[in-house]
Amino acid sequence: MxxxxxxxxxxxxxxxxxxxxxxxxxxxxxxxxxxxxxxxxxxxxxxxxxxxxxxxxxxxxxxxxxxxxxxxxxxxxxxxxxxxxxxxxxxxxxxxxxxxxxxxxxxxxxxxxxxxxxxxxxxxxxxxxxxxxxxxxxxxxxxxxxxxxxxxxxxxxxxxxxQRRKPSQSKIPTEKNTLIDIFDHIRMLDAESYPKAFLESDGFRYEISRPALKTGEILADVRITKIEGDRND
The missing domain is CATH 3.40.50.170 (Formyl transferase, N-terminal domain)
Structure with missing residues (x-):
């Protein structure tokens, strides 16, 4: 059988x-x-x-x-x-x-x-x-x-x-100088259990998801968290 x-x-x-x-x-x-x-x-x-x-x-x-x-x-x-x-x-x-x-x-x-x-x-x-x-x-x-x-x-x-990507590579590179490049970087990481695209500034992390490419702009959701080690409260 x-x-x-x-x-x-x-x-x-x-x-x-x-x-x-x-x-x-x-x-x-x-x-x-x-x-x-x-x-x-x-x-x-x-x-x-x-x-x-x-x-x-x-x-x-x-x-x-x-x-x-x-x-x-x-x-x-x-x-x-x-x-x-x-x-x-x-x-x-x-x-x-x-x-x-x-x-x-x-x-x-x-x-x-x-x-x-x-x-x-x-x-x-x-x-x-x-x-x-x-x-x-x-x-x-x-x-x-x-x-x-x-x-x-x-x-x-x-x-x-x-090469398998590392979570640190989710940071939006400074050399991304067009909206389409930034949009592609955000969208390619936007899935459950994947490290979201992010930026860091003055002790805060900005995780970006659900991007929508519009004329001259990107609309997206942003989650803001305090970076561990930079807490002053």
Whole structure:
């Protein structure tokens, strides 16, 4: 009998929502893991999935897990371009307006596995809007993989590597000298659990979110907090 057990491992609310609303209703028996600590050999063996899908997963998956089942992750670049961390933010920083979501078989080398399929993705909007759009595209890709069982193909072309961004890089750089550059910096960080764009001045931090680019101005929400260590009260 064909194995129809499938597992989705994700930590982000937009992916969890799409799993509950869409993916778990696909043919087969679907399981969800939302904590990295749950990815254990015993747990995976008890489920015995044909595929493990890792949408928006940032933890290292151990080699012994890769050996148990076919593991598939999703990367927001046209691989092999843009392997590595913070793909969405790096793409926007480099001026990209569109990209692809690549579904690839996971290997020990980061984002280097063979590709199952790719789908186009617009980079318009706030980061969370892009992530929600990505989650729905990933759901379509998962359906294609489990119904058609495509054979993944090795990546072709010169690889480039993105570096994972640090929270300190959320500070709006002084060299950003156009409203569009500042708008892009704010929007690419505007998602739940991401360090918001910020400025600091005279002991205060100004976290900026929900930007709207207007003619000659940016309208946004600002959260003002006292910087720790600079409290005088």
């Amino acid at each position: 064909e194995n129809e057990n499938y597992l989705v491992a994700t930590i982000k609310p937009w992916n969890i929502k799409v799993f509950n609303e869409v993916i778990k209703h696909y043919k087969g028996k679907w399981h969800l893991i939302t904590e990295p600590a749950e990815i254990t050999v015993d747990k995976i063996k008890s489920i015995s999935p044909k595929y493990i899908f890792f949408p928006h997963w940032s933890s290292i998956v151990p080699r012994e897990i890769l050996d148990i089942a076919t593991c598939v992750c999703f990367h927001e670049t046209d691989l092999p371009y843009g392997r590595g961390g913070s793909p969405l933010q790096n793409l926007i920083t480099h001026g990209h307006k569109e990209t692809f979501v690549s579904a690839l078989k996971m290997s020990e080398e980061l984002d280097a596995g063979p590709i199952y399929l790719k789908k186009p993705l617009s980079l318009e909007g706030l980061a969370e809007e892009i992530f929600i759009r990505t989650a729905n595209i990933v759901a379509e890709m998962i359906k294609t993989i489990v119904t058609e069982n495509p054979k993944p193909k090795e990546q072709v072309g010169k690889s480039t590597l993105f």
